[in-house]
Amino acid sequence: MxxxxxxxxxxxxxxxxxxxxxxxxxxxxxxxxxxxxxxxxxxxxxxxxxxxxxxxxxxxxxxxxxxxxxxxxxxxxxxxxxxxxxxxxxxxxxxxxxxxxxxxxxxxxxxxxxxxxxxxxxxxxxxxxxxxxxxxxxxxxxxxxxxxxxxxxxxxxxxxxxxxxxxxxxxxxxxxxxxxxxxxxxxxxxxxxxxxxxxxxxxxxxxxxxxxxxxxxxxxxxPYLFIEEKDIKKLLKPRRNFSNKGTYGHALIVAGQAETMGAALLSSAGCAYAGAGLTTACVPESGLTALNTYLPEIMAIVRKGDEPPQIEWEQFATIGIGPGLGKDKNALALITEIFANYKKPVVIDADALNLLASNPELWEKVPAGSILTPHMKEFDRLFGKHANWWQRLQSSLEKAKQHHIYIVLKNDYTLIATPDGNVYFNSTSNPAMATGGMGDVLTGIITSLLAQKYSPREACLIGVFIHGKAGDELAMPNRLNVVLPGQLAKHLPITMAKLMA
Missing domain, CATH: 3.40.50.10260 (YjeF N-terminal domain)
Incomplete structure (x- = not known):
């Protein structure tokens, strides 16, 4: 670094x-x-x-x-x-x-x-x-x-x-x-x-x-560090002979409503393409056909109306929560149940962040080592209004220590605040990636890396880097003005292979 x-x-x-x-x-x-x-x-x-x-x-x-x-x-x-x-x-x-x-x-x-x-x-x-x-x-x-x-x-x-x-x-x-x-x-x-x-x-x-x-x-x-490609090459672990799907962990993505299934699909795709051995999506019943059509490799736990889904918590290496989940009472009940039953680090994004902001009593139940992935407005909802980005930088350091969490504050140079008092700036990404759904893919990537037994710190560093690197590889040589999240998710195995070559 x-x-x-x-x-x-x-x-x-x-x-x-x-x-x-x-x-x-x-x-x-x-x-x-x-x-x-x-x-x-x-x-x-x-x-x-x-x-x-x-x-x-x-x-x-x-x-x-x-x-x-x-x-x-x-x-x-x-x-x-x-x-x-x-x-x-x-x-x-x-x-x-x-x-x-x-x-x-x-x-x-x-x-x-x-x-x-x-x-x-x-x-x-x-x-x-x-x-x-x-x-x-x-x-x-x-x-x-x-x-x-x-x-x-x-x-x-x-x-x-x-x-x-x-x-x-x-x-x-x-x-x-x-x-x-x-x-x-x-x-x-x-x-x-x-x-x-x-x-x-x-x-x-x-x-x-x-x-x-x-x-x-x-x-x-x-405390301020800049992530370089050589750092990520040292952290990535190539797949070995005689490994199997169980070697690379089982991730659960809790996401999506009837109107926002795109977020669930993109986060699930990010998880699968980043290498989780198994990916299960907990989605509403109305989204099951879309999930099976988009990525048949993803398994499903179906949410039916107000009825809480039956989840065997111990089978999952980690959980990603929030993309397109909504902020209604069912979403709040589901997040509360997750925090009550699951004690390993989780990835919290989008609507889950907004629910955390509006229900501060949930902070006490967030598992230590969890990863929050807010954009600027979500960050300010969580931690109060900030006049400028230097203030956000200092707040991210303070809150990561206070709650023993990792904060991935998304931007051109996405910053990662860690509980040990460091802030890492990512060195990849480009303006072509400024499209809706990119953050959902990033949530899936980080969740996937946690499932593969990378530490929360490693999952954050690798996740933001390969997310931006895949976008660079798609945009730069072809001079693309826009890179879509689905394209980026599919390109992840190529990006990771190049880094581990």
Whole structure:
């Protein structure tokens, strides 16, 4: 897992690398700038482009000056370097790089306090004004400059962090931030890149390795972690000779009403295609024909009106509850019965989450180690209104510990909060997956993995990753604008096989 650091921890890691590699700070800046330029020239190979590099007078500006020098060395000759001189202060590394540029005879323009901005004729803007150390919204000349750059509506590539953007903590929705088409960030994504508040400011980002001491990064024990493919490859267990359906567990999916059988079918399909040895769906009698037609491999327990279904609890390795279940008295009675009779971890989604939110007495009966899979609105119903995603991130940590549960909060970078105080961000998925029923498939996948004797933590990590990975494999090569949940469920065995190859 890749640890994600706060701004303070980033500074600590930089200082440790400088002191213990050992290298000078200017050499670390050189290394970072070289990594930026390596990615930039692959993305923008046209050396005739007019490029404006906006630099502050701190170390982010020092990066910008070094980047301009290196681009010039790579024969990008139409460079316009602008320095925002809004303070008399400048870092030593900024001054060193400024001196190097002056010796090369490159054009430098200084932007002064309250002065008019020069005409901007560039094709691309590189933003190296302010970096990750920002701790308050932009004001004064920097706010004025950021607003001006945004009004130009030119492609912007930000160095490490867009100017005005907080790398962690709550983001002021009214703050002015330079809108970046691409952020080339150093070493690892910043935590707030992975939260929805980044969307208005960052179209995409790319992390480049600059050689920060990874052992020291790990020693900081950040609770925020980024899931990588290599992590999932280590967790997945291939099927062995002489195994059978009993080896891979019997999962029960409790879902569906007459009008919402699609949710039951999709969650059951996710469970079966993710590899449960046996999958049984507890569905209303009116949905039996649909179930048998859609997936004859799924067995059924039929719910008849107000009559509670007869369930032999001990035969099931785990239970997934909620997709399309409804919120009537029968649904509440069924969930109450499950919690009263079944003590192993379960997966709770959709209507089951809403029933839990409206009947808080049920919290005491939720089995330890259970997995909740809310989207944002369900999360807020469960745990109260939140003003922003940073607050939800902190609440997920608190509630996972408090209730000894796992919370899978669904989004572009779905986050998983665990009872031991960690939050994992998923690295797969794409906008083509934004279709109704995707969450139902995910519920089935996680339920299936629990049935196969993966731990709740492993089931969450693997489940969200392969769910997103299958969507990526369907959407990306074919440039599909929409991936349907049923397609994704059927693709799961292929995705898992590739990861275990």
């Amino acid at each position: 890749l640890p994600l650091l706060t701004a303070q921890q980033i500074r600590e890691a930089d200082a440790h690398t400088i002191a213990n590699e050992p290298i000078t700070s200017i050499y670390l800046m050189e290394r970072a700038s070289k990594a930026f330029v390596g990615w930039f020239i692959n993305r923008f190979p046209d050396k005739g482009l007019v490029i404006s590099v906006y630099c502050g007078t701190g170390n982010n500006g020092g990066d910008g000056l070094a980047i301009a020098r290196m681009l010039h060395d790579h024969k990008y000759l139409n460079l316009d370097i602008k320095i925002a001189r809004y303070t008399d202060k400048a870092t030593d590394d900024f001054n060193i790089n400024l001196h190097r540029l002056q010796q090369m005879g490159l054009n430098l323009h200084e932007l002064k306090t309250n002065a008019e901005f020069p005409t901007e004729n560039s094709a691309i803007i590189i933003d190296a004004l302010l970096g990750s150390g920002l701790n308050k919204p932009l004001s004064g000349d920097y706010k004025r400059l950021a607003t001006y750059i945004n009004q130009l509506k030119k492609p912007v590539v930000a160095v490490d962090v867009p100017t005005g953007f907080f790398t962690d903590g709550e983001i002021d929705s009214e703050a002015v931030v330079i809108k970046a088409d691409l952020v080339i960030t150093f070493q690892q994504p910043k935590i707030n890149f992975l939260l929805p508040e980044s969307a208005p400011h960052i179209k995409c980002w790319e992390a480049v390795n600059i050689g920060i001491d990874e052992g020291f990064i790990a020693s900081l024990k950040s």
